[in-house]
Amino acid sequence: MLAIIDYGAGNIGSVQRACAETGIQSVITANIDAIKSADRIIFPGVGAAPSAMENLNRTGLGVALKQAFAAGIPILGICIGAQVVLDRSEEGNTICLGLIPGTTVRFKMQDKSLKIPHIGWNNVQVMQSHPVLEGIGKEDEFYFVHSYYPQPAKKENVYAVSDYGGDFCCAVGYKNLFAVQFHPEKSGRFGLQMLQRFAKWNGKAQSISGNRGK
Amino acid sequence: MLSKRLIVCLDVREGKLAKSIKFVDTKDIGDPVAKARQYYEDGADELVFYDINASRANRDITLKFVEAVAAQIFIPFSVGGGIRSIEDASKLRLAGAEKVNVNSAAVKRKELISEISGAIGAQSTILSMDVKKTTRTKEIPSGYEIVINDGTVMTGLDAIEWAKTGEKLGAGELVVNSIDADGTKDGYELTLTRMIADSVGIPVIASGGAGKPEHLYEAFATGHADAALVASIVHYGEYTCRQLKDYLHSRGIKVRTRF
Numbered sequence: 004m005l006a007i008i009d010y011g012a013g014n015i016g017s018v019q020r021a022c023a024e025t026g027i028q029s030v031i032t033a034n035i036d037a038i039k040s041a042d043r044i045i046f047p048g049v050g051a052a053p054s055a056m057e058n059l060n061r062t063g064l065g066v067a068l069k070q071a072f073a074a075g076i077p078i079l080g081i082c083i084g085a086q087v088v089l090d091r092s093e094e095g096n097t098i099c100l101g102l103i104p105g106t107t108v109r110f111k112m113q114d115k116s117l118k119i120p121h122i123g124w125n126n127v128q129v130m131q132s133h134p135v136l137e138g139i140g141k142e143d144e145f146y147f148v149h150s151y152y153p154q155p156a157k158k159e160n161v162y163a164v165s166d167y168g169g170d171f172c173c174a175v176g177y178k179n180l181f182a183v184q185f186h187p188e189k190s191g192r193f194g195l196q197m198l199q200r201f202a203k204w205n206g207k208a209q210s211i212s213g214n215r216g217k
Numbered sequence: 218m219l220s221k222r223l224i225v226c227l228d229v230r231e232g233k234l235a236k237s238i239k240f241v242d243t244k245d246i247g248d249p250v251a252k253a254r255q256y257y258e259d260g261a262d263e264l265v266f267y268d269i270n271a272s273r274a275n276r277d278i279t280l281k282f283v284e285a286v287a288a289q290i291f292i293p294f295s296v297g298g299g300i301r302s303i304e305d306a307s308k309l310r311l312a313g314a315e316k317v318n319v320n321s322a323a324v325k326r327k328e329l330i331s332e333i334s335g336a337i338g339a340q341s342t343i344l345s346m347d348v349k350k351t352t353r354t355k356e357i358p359s360g361y362e363i364v365i366n367d368g369t370v371m372t373g374l375d376a377i378e379w380a381k382t383g384e385k386l387g388a389g390e391l392v393v394n395s396i397d398a399d400g401t402k403d404g405y406e407l408t409l410t411r412m413i414a415d416s417v418g419i420p421v422i423a424s425g426g427a428g429k430p431e432h433l434y435e436a437f438a439t440g441h442a443d444a445a446l447v448a449s450i451v452h453y454g455e456y457t458c459r460q461l462k463d464y465l466h467s468r469g470i471k472v473r474t475r476f
Contacts, residue, residue, distance in 0.1 A: 016313055020288050050338050117219075118420050118443060120340050120389060124220040124262055124473045144220060144473045146293060148340045166218050189293050189315065191257070191476050 005029040005202065006041035008068065010048070010058040018047045018081065021188035025195045027202045035067040043202070044071055046182070048083030052107065052151070053095035055083045065100055072102055072180055077206035079135070079198075080182025085153050085175060088182055094151050103177045105155035110167065117168045120150045125165045127173055127185070133162050134204045135181045135197060136174065143193045145185035147173070152184050179206035220473045221437045221465070222262040222444035223458055224422060225451055227252060229266050231275045232282035250285045256451070257290040259458040260476040264290065265318065265392075265446065268298030276305075280312045287313025295343055301329065303336045310337050318392065320345040321365035324372055324379075327386060334387025343422075344388035348376045348409055349396045361409050368396040380413045391417065392446065394424035402428025402449070410440035422446055430456065430464035437470050 007018050009031045022029045022045075029045070030037065038044060046068060048055055059065030072078060080088050087099040092107035099107070110119050124144040129136050145165075152171045155161055162181070163174035173184040181201070187194035227249050228235035234249045253264055266286070268279050276299070283296055296309050297318025306317045317337070323329045323344060334342040347368055353360040361376035380391055393413050395406035405423045414421040420443035423436040427447045436445045450456055462472045 014310055014313065014315060016311065017287060017315070020313065021291050023288075024291060115418070116441075118418055120419075121219065122340065122390065122420050123222050123443070125218065140475075142475045144475065147219075148293075186293075189291060191292055193475075195291060 004041055005043050005045065006038050007031045007045045007047060008038060008064060009033040010055065010062060010064050015047045018045055018188045021195055022198055022202075025199045025202075027198060033062060033064060035063055038064070038067045039071055039074070041071070041076060043077040043204075043206075044068070044079070045201075046078055046080045046084035046088075047188075048081065048087075050083060051094055052083060052087055052092035052097045052099065055087055056092075056097050056099060059087070059100070069100060069102065072178075075179050075206055077201070077204050078180045078182075079201045080175075080180065081188070082149060082184060082186060085182035085184045086151055088175070088180060089153050089155065092151065102180055103153075103155055103160050103175055104157060105153060105160065105175075107151050108154050109151050110171070112168050114168050120148055121167045122148045124190075125167065125185075127163045127165055128170075129163050131159075131162050133174075133176055133181065133208065135176075135200050136163060137200055138196070139163075139193065145183075145187065145190040145194060147185045149184060153182070176208055178208060181208075218471050220262070220471050221442075222422075223260070223433070223461060223465075223472065224263045224265055224444050224446045225256045225261040225458065226265045226267065226424070226446050226448045227452075228448075229268055229279075229282065232278045249282070250289055253286050253294070254289045256458060257292055258476075260462055260473065261292065261458045262473055263292055263444070264294040266294065266296045267318070268296060276308075280308055283309060283312040283314050297343070297345055300333070303332050306333045306337055306342075310341060316341045316343050316390070318343045318345045320347065323383070324363060324365050324374065327382065330383055330386040330388055334389070339387045339389035342388050343390045343392060344380075344383035345392040345394060345424075346376065346379060346383070347394050347396050348406070350406075350409075359412060361412070364396055376409065377412055377416050380417050384417045384419050388419065390420045390422060392422045392424050393442075394446075395426060398426030399424075400449075401426050404428065404432040405436045405440055405442075405445070407435055407440040410436060410442050414441035414443070420444065430461050433461060433465055434468045434470060437465070438468075
């Protein structure tokens with residue numbers, strides 16, 4: 004069963020409904036045993052890193068997620084779920100889960116006409132092939148809503164970038180963890196297809212160095 | 218690069234489409250969920266539902282309706298009308314609305330914006346403002362005044378000041394609806410839209426007056442809007458969302474054309 008982690012972070016029903024639309028059965032749960040025994044996990048979230056981490060620490064779900072990662076269960080992080088998997092976030096200077104080396108940083112715009120939050124549809128440029136990103140074309144757009152983004156310390160963890168006043172990382176990955184800054188559950192057909200690919204993913208990154216872009 | 222957004226607005230009443238909207242396809246009459254699905258498939262970037270006549274009595278109907286929409290469309294949508302508390306906003310979010318719109322209630326008690334923003338996040342808090350052109354005075358230096366209760370009550374608030382206040386209090390987006398332009402089909406109020414878009418650091422959605430594709434182009438190119446709201450131009454079957462987007466694309470506006 005696919006477990007969607009419920010840690011009080013916003014509109015997780017939409018993730019479950021998007022899964023259902025593509026025929027993926029899922030359960031929304033805050034039960035630690037259910038998460039550790041899941042076939043795969045979606046780690047969603049909207050809101051702020053400090054409150055997300057506070058909830059994860061208080062409930063023990065943060066530890067459960069780390070154990071699930073160590074056990075090799077495929078995990079898909081979404082939005083805040085892509086930010087708090089790094090070491091630290093600039094948002095409230097928050098210590099995060101540390102599954103991928105790096106820091107979540109805030110947009111710093113030179114061009115004042117670019118508004119923050121970055122809200123709306125934007126293209127995703129694939130930097131390294133990954134089973135979850137397979138088939139995404141240059142013209143395909145995904146829905147974003149955020150003021151911070153993950154900035155991995157190592158390039159090998161950056162799987163896709165998007166352009167908003169310059170390129171920023173919008174997909175990170177390491178082993179059986181993959182996480183996107185945009186919302187596949189709100190990104191129409193292309194987002195639903197991504198959820199389907201995640202539902203079939205075996206958790207192997209298959210990162211082929213030198214295979215950049217599509 | 219970020220795309221400019223096309224947002225389709227639907228007026229609902231007790232979970233049904235308001236009578237003012239006519240339909241080509243009769244089977245859709247009264248069913249906003251089917252209509253929402255149609256716009257979703259036609260490439261709308263976002264939908265907004267205004268629950269006109271929202272009252273305590275029909276709140277549960279609205280929540281059921283929001284749940285039904287959320288199961289059918291996989292793009293963001295917001296709900297407005299009658300939101301007066303954190304509880305109202307949170308329930309709509311749980312039912313599946315990505316964002317909520319506050320309007321008159323925020324003018325009457327501006328803390329509502331910060332309360333809702335604090336509870337569900339700035340990215341989910343939209344301040345909708347109805348604006349009327351007026352004479353420039355010391356109180357209204359921009360010459361644009363905020364009106365409430367469907368444009369019937371002048372508030373003495375300057376539109377630019379209110380927009381800045383809304384941003385400061387935690388609104389993540391602004392809908393700028395011109396009461397003068399609304400329903401005219403003569404185009405958006407570009408001066409107003411641009412004034413506000415240039416005074417705030419959050420996205421601005423132009424609203425009121427769209428009658429042809431050129432108007433959307435102007436809202437982006439001249440009005441500096443981040444998104445444009447449309448209603449009758451698509452409800453009456455004059456244009457599809459795809460046609461509007463193809464037009465904008467041909468004029469060099471970056472829009473989402475693959476869906």
